[in-house]
Amino acid sequence: MEIYVGTPPTKQMMFLDTGSSMSWIQCLPCEHCFKQNELIFNSNRSSSYQVLRCDSTECLKLGHKRDCTQSNEKCKYRLSYDDKSGSSGELAMETYTVGDTSIPNMAHGCGHKNSGEFSEQSTGMIGLADEPLSFFGQTRYLTGGKFSYCLISQFGSNQNARSRISFGKNAVVSGPGVISTPFTKKKDSPFYFLTLESISVGNIIIPFRESIIPFLRRPGNIIIDSGTTINYFPSEVLQNLKTALIRVIGKTPISFADELCYKINTDIPNITFHFASNANITLSKMNTFTVYGYALCLDMKQDDSISIFGNRSQMNFLVGYDIPRKEVSFKSTDCSRYI
Structure with a gap:
């Protein structure tokens, strides 16, 4: 799915998954990243990027996927999928642009360690599960719960x-x-x-x-x-x-x-x-x-x-x-x- 992330918007091609409870993209610096055709996202160049704290409401919604303990540290996440692929990094607020619609304050993952059999066309994962941190869950007020x-x-x-x-x-x-x-x-x-x-x-x-x-x-x-x-x-x-x-x-x-x-x-x-x-x-x-x-x-x-x-x-x-x-x-x- 073609989405533009950040300010200024940068193109992302995200693997669309109705079974994913949150969205993430590959981010610099890469500790481990799979090969992708698009440039890897640099959060330092986005004025709308805001890392969340470990005790923030959004971070607590990660549940067992939360990978931090100290309230004043960055919110860290760790995801794994049934096919042994996964992503870990920090949870942040960012602006998504879909078509002509700009959606500010989307909680999403900035992945620094990502692995799996992903296509080079892909830059991450967009979650369409009916979950609080998925793309769909965060945009229900815009979509009326339909896609x-x-x-x-x-x-x-x-x-x-x-x-x-x-x-x-x-x-x-x-x-x-x-x-x-x-x-x-x-x-x-x-x-x-x-x-x-x-x-x-x-x-x-x-x-x-x-x-x-x-x-x-x-x-x-x-x-x-x-x-x-x-x-x-x-x-x-x-x-x-x-x-x-x-x-x-x-x-x-x-x-x-x-x-x-x-x-x-x-x-x-x-x-x-x-x-x-x-x-x-x-x-x-x-x-x-x-x-x-x-x-x-x-x-x-x-x-x-x-x-x-x-x-x-x-x-x-x-x-x-x-x-x-x-x-x-x-x-x-x-x-x-x-x-």
Whole structure:
């Protein structure tokens, strides 16, 4: 997401994550930074940069992410993510500029030690979780608790298109074909959880509630996450899905370890995700398979501790979050043409 930070504003390209509870960028001096295309932010050159104290209200909101103890010292933070990436540095107030809107006094992280498999295009992370220190949490008074995004596919009709994000009244997903499902929040978790009831391939239904995995029996059994690329399912569900695909496709898969792969010209059936409130999201092979050389491979992995609906399955949908109504909406859209 393109954002301008500081005074004067300097361009940042921040990794958009609905599962992050705060925002941060890489800052000088770098004790450890990943490589980025943009110049690394120099807080000494921004007149709106103000480091917060360890006993400030904003710093206390960090909770276990707070990395300071003395009331008169700088507020320090330490973040770690499930993929072993992370950031640590100081929490500061700064001005963000998004489009034509300038937002002063945004609490954000100035990261001096950052690690992970970040793209060189990225300069940090922007948090869209419904949390007090996230970008979204701090701008709820401007947005009314609504945002939406449309993620382009690599197979889109316009190769120069960019994915789009909208906030406030421009973020409402409406019109014919809109499908909505409730989300839930869980204590001590920044994520948005949906309830997946089943998955179907052709006329084969794979239940998602009747599994032996305990967390699948409760509402809110799968995370919708813009910051995770692929889908993750318990081994039982994933194996049942693979078996159903093999039966419906009717061809012998290519042998690739535990991967389910076919020759590149194979017809791949749609996979439908049946969420609560009769929200049936039908995904094409673009959302579920990836090209690896001469093969098409199912892009879903096993995880017996948590399930995730990742961003590849959200491509070419206008995805809207309405926090006051506690629902997520989907509308099938060619995101490369979406304005």
